[in-house]
Amino acid sequence: MEFCPKCGALLMMKKTRAGCPRCNYTAKGKVNMEMKEEVDAAVPVVVVNEKEGNVNPITDWDCHKCKSKRAYFWIRQMRAGDEAESKFYQCVKCKHTVRVDN
Ligand SMILES: [Zn+2]
Ligand SMILES: [Zn+2]
Numbered sequence: 001m002e003f004c005p006k007c008g009a010l011l012m013m014k015k016t017r018a019g020c021p022r023c024n025y026t027a028k029g030k031v032n033m034e035m036k037e038e039v040d041a042a043v044p045v046v047v048v049n050e051k052e053g054n055v056n057p058i059t060d061w062d063c064h065k066c067k068s069k070r071a072y073f074w075i076r077q078m079r080a081g082d083e084a085e086s087k088f089y090q091c092v093k094c095k096h097t098v099r100v101d102n
Helices: none
Strands: 058-060 070-077 085-091 097-101
Touching: none
Parallel strands: none
Antiparallel strands: 058 070, 070 085, 085 097
């Protein structure tokens, strides 16, 4: 960034050279219009750790143990792809987990 030596306004790039938008001062060449600010470092990737908190969606489900009607729900494929996937429900209250095979 460069500023006008006459009035202090921020110089703007015109067709071939920089100039002052306020007083018509014209620089003798191109000015560096790039901002000197540091570019933010790359945002770290958030890794979801399954051991920290249950990130599964909650669905309606009747718990046999505590009569709660809310449970975490997830699907997990067992071993090879030719096997049926299993559904899991985990009660939000008592953590009772039930596996349901298709
Ligand atoms: Zn000026
Ligand atoms: Zn329960």
